[in-house]
Amino acid sequence: MNLMEYQGKELFRRSGIPIPRSQHCTTPEAVGDFLAQNPGEWVLKAQVLMGGRGKAGKIKFASGREQGIATAREIMATPMPPNRQNPNGEAINSLLVEEKLSIAKEAYCAITVDRTTKRPVAMVSKFGGMDIEDVAHDHPESIAKFFIDTAIGYSPFVGRELAFASDLDPGYRKQLPAILASLYQLFFEYGAKLVEINPLALTTDGRVIASDAKVELDDDALFKHKEFAEWHAVLPLDEDEKLATESGLGIRNFRRFGGTVGTMANGAGLAMATMDAVKNAGGEIANFLDVGGGANAERVRKCYELVVNHTPAKVFFINIFGGITRGDEVAKGIVEALRTTTSRKIPLVIRLTGTNEEQGRKILADAGMTPVETMDEGAAQAVRIAAGA
């Protein structure tokens, strides 16, 4: 679960990371009221999960009630335009009104999990305020890293080492170790997969402040912090994620691509390989769908309906290789799903093998369906059907 900036900053505040004074507002009027009571120029920042707000004109300055309302309306009037990160763009439902900082320098710091070393990694770069992936590409040597031993945890020398290794402006040196300490505490306490401050601002009066906040919490750890449920409710799901959730799938288990060959497989790896097989056979993929384990009739019916009702699929290629998922149960599920569905019928191509495959094939045969032997064969057949051959 990715947090909005204002949510991330709330966690920063709880953890003692310095942040600008701010007010979260959901209407232009609320922005106006706040600015009426707080004289001077403030920054209005659109609250979205996408990056690139500055370029899109979704961060603006304003002072006083009238200008506050007008500027907030202007920002919220149109959604964030699409970019490579999010081709659909994103609606703007709230703003963060924030103290305008007088910035001397911008740096980058973050803590995330490193798969290679199996440790948390703290990263610091003197190139702040830009896309870190671009920095990693253009100046990989500028990102200083420290792999933290979880048994030892964070110790201030880590921050000192990183400040020197990344050649940060000396103005940061005194405060960086404490900020990283708080960031590590947040990372650990809330089970985050990423905590990122970009930019970490050094102000002209010598303060070091988190000017932005990017926090990704681990969905698998949310049960430890029930209070995040209400935060989750305000986060945008895209259409595919909504459809997946409504069908009882994980939010990452379904994605549409606009082609005519519907697919479903058990396991993300096989589902991706199934898409690749359809593509290799010359077909256009309608969707990615990982049905997960335990594909019972109800689950299979919902997946079938999901693909039939929400994609242009002309054929549905079901590719099941049984491990935990038992072939006979999937077969029963498929037969039952087709019997009970009220959605339009499209041809099925079924590949079913692995645990209890014989029983599964028999159930399908008894229902008048013929399973194919291999994934490539299934993909080729599905592509032929979709092409109307």
Place this chain on the structure above:
Amino acid sequence: MSIYLDKNSKVIVQGITGGEGSYHTGRMLAYGTQVVGGVTPGKGGQKSEHGLPVFNTVREAVEATGATHTCIFVPPPFAGDALFEAYEAGISFAVCITEGVPVHDVLRVVGATPGMQIIGPNCPGLISPGKASIGIMPGHIFKQGNVGLISRSGTLTYEVVDGLTRAGLGQSTCVGIGGDPIIGTTFVDCLRAFANDEETKAIVLCGEIGGSDEEDAAAFIAEHLRETPIVAFIGGRNAPPGKSLGHAGAIISGNFGTPESKIAAFKQAGVPVAERPSDIPALLKKTIGVLNS
């Protein structure tokens, strides 16, 4: 030989009386695995439905049975604790099947359990065909032989194994390392073990988009395994950037984790990359032939 697991390995199952734990214990026993008991707190002293002794704690189970391996089927919030308990009881090899274990729990466990080899979490386990199986892999598709297989995926592993077996290429050990962001045993760990295994003459590596495990593996191969026939496959070549498909590991983010970077890394290490899973057996045979000539 084989790696990590053979017919003499004594295995306990943590969560043996649960639905999946019980079902797969039966399958492991049927495959010939020496499952010697299980653990379910509060059910100590009872017998499992397979007639195996059930213990309250891993320590008791290890003392009574001499088990060295464990297979963990407990729910996600308790999986980290189960791994710590196994470590403290002296278990040296732990397979964690559980999906959805908090990543910080895994970070803490792998950082504090030196000497215990952990497979997973969120993995199908491993199998040394003809000898023993720990986890949930369908045993009948495997065949004993000399190909070592490492895969990030579950069901895709079966797909690849099925192809190898049909082509007459048996396997020494197949390890499903799991798709989570942090896992106990990586491609490189397995490659190192296979490098020291006499029975393993060739290796198949099934990667997927996301992360840099495949690039790390390619670097290791270039340095240490130039003489071993190895073939790789990368799943998810048609996945769009920025969207994770199915599990968190499978995401292309910026320049990281793209199929292009992985394929380039393997090619540079002299490892041919199969276009599709069904191409793997022929490609492997060709690679074995080239290296032997």
